[in-house]
Amino acid sequence: MKGNNDTSNKILIIDDEEQILKSIGELLQRAGFDCITASNSTSGLALLQRERPLVVITDLKMEEDRSGIHVLEQAKDIDPDAVVILYTAHGDVSVTRDAFKKGAFDFIPKVVQTHHDILTPVERAFRFAKIQRENQLLKSQLDMDEKTSFYGAVGSSQIMLDLFDQVKRVAQTNANVLITGDTGTGKEVIARGIHHYSKRADESFVPVVVSALPESLLEGELFGHIKGAFTSATSDKAGLFEAANKGTIFLDEIGEVPLQTQPKLLRVLQERKVRRLGSVQERDIDVRIISATNQDPIKLIEKDKLREDLYFRLNVVHVHIPPLKARKEDIPVLAYHFLKKYRNVGLVEVEKISPDALFILQEYDWPGNVRQLQNAIESAIAVATREVIRPEDLPEPIRPSQKRVFLDAAEDADFKAAKDRVVKSFERQYLETLLEKHHNNISKVAQEANLNRKSIYRMLESLDIDIRKK
Known part of the structure; x- marks a missing residue:
């Protein structure tokens, strides 16, 4: 052949x-x-x-x-x-x-x-x-190509290349942008990038984590207040919208804005004017609004947690960042991006990542997304004793447990016996997981495992798993 x-x-x-x-x-x-x-x-x-x-x-x-x-x-x-x-x-x-x-x-x-x-x-x-x-x-290409990066965001998958192209075009406009994506996907990085590439780049970028502000203080922080507006208001204070004038304000976790505050926020978006608490005077503002949420905004509307009219004002352009597990081809380029950033934080200057370690990184599902990968690389560099990150340098939760199972199984057995042990261990763990998930419903277990019921019962018997005791 x-x-x-x-x-x-x-x-x-x-x-x-x-x-x-x-x-x-x-x-x-x-x-x-x-x-x-x-x-x-x-x-x-x-x-x-x-x-x-x-x-x-x-x-x-x-x-x-x-x-x-x-x-x-x-x-x-x-x-x-x-x-x-x-x-x-x-x-x-x-x-x-x-x-x-x-x-x-x-x-x-x-x-x-x-x-x-x-x-x-x-x-x-x-x-x-x-x-x-x-x-x-x-x-050999530690310096990221302009095509595979956007400000601090990095990716080589087609979905991220398309996203970078979209936000670079959007940055040149004054349109409001709503960014959605799971926690840790890099929503603020994209927001900062939009500001950086916009005509407002020389002005302020003001990030606001809405959930970090107590409800009683949120309006005062956003819109400002005058002296005497409330007990602790001992002087006039400009709000964050005024602080962001001519620049960009980034409202993170927009779904956490209280319903009673949303009409006031909507009015700011519509009129481009802000009124400090306790004042009757309106102040003109020229601010671009970028907002973000790790929740589905449509579901927030259905649950009456987000006003539909406010959503439409915020969502002039929608940017969605997919989770890292949906774009695993980005993991190597991200890993080397963070290696370049943190290479000098440990006892030795780390130059590369071993193929074994990179393989483990790509096999992991990253529930914490890019932020978790960033922390993992920084941690690995901190404990590394050589110029290369090895599997043992990676944080414990990321390292697969299967490798240890294999070594234990092979310790005192020939190849076939060791393999049988590993297979049985896998079958037991797999079945017990499905049984727990489906509350011992054999039909549902068989359906998800793509096996017939007889095969499931036969495996239960061979593994001595008694579902009556579960």
Whole structure:
């Protein structure tokens, strides 16, 4: 089977058994991989040198030929970033450990139960290999391209490139902007960027976290007051809208503005005038309003927490920032952006992120979004003892627990027994999670797991899970 010049999906398979070589090659080709094959280690390593596949899969023990360990060692000499999977019918724990120490990515047993036993580790290996190559590229391009950044926001996914293009155009207008997105996605960063690229850039940017102000003080802070307006008003004070005159005011968490204050805010937006508390005098203001919320504004309207007319005034232009888990291709470029920012905060100057660590970062779901990733990189740099961030430098919640399970399982067992333990552990955790989620409703568990009810009952019995006790 011949490959083409595109290495993005190319895999090299080495085995001296023709039938196995053919069957694995056909399986992977049907799955969309570009396969090249070799029947011995010498020709396989020559193909690796010439074709530079992303992933290599090789038999551990070949008749009258060098072993898979030799292929692994030579592959690493040719390409230190080579991603090599070994497969074998022999379950020797010492050989397995030696292979992992020398850089093997994974092991696959020759006697597999389903196609997924081969496809799953191969797909994971390709994800890792692509992250590794992207890591190399990013390391050489620590200064972000103008196209992939907007003020302090960074992203290379199409959705973020489109967003950057949108806000750069919007910045040139005076239109009010409503920014929505989960907590930690960078709503204030985008707001500051809009101000920075606007004609108001030389004037004030005034951020207001609405929820941080007590309801009794909010109006006085926003609109100002005159002396004697209330007990503690010992002098006249300009409000934040006046402070932002000619510039931009950013109202964060706009959904927290009390209903009784919303008509006054609406009037400011409509009339472009503000009246201090206790005063009858109106003052003209020229302010651009950017607001933000981590809630769905339509649902806030339905719950009578946000006036519809105020929403329409605020939402002249709507910008939505997607959560980080919806744009994981942005994680490497963000990680290196924060590496550049914090590289000197630790005991050593950190230069790069290891492929293993970057792989973990991309596999994590980031409930705290970009802010959580920023904190994770800063934390990793603070504890790093080398010039590279390694998996053990990452905060504990981010590091996957599965790796520790595998090592424990393999400690005193051969490959097949260790794998059986890991699989059973996964099946138990997976089923118990679904059972708890669906309150032991087997039909719903089967539906979500995409299995039939008989299979679920069979697994419950084999794992000795008694739902009557739950």
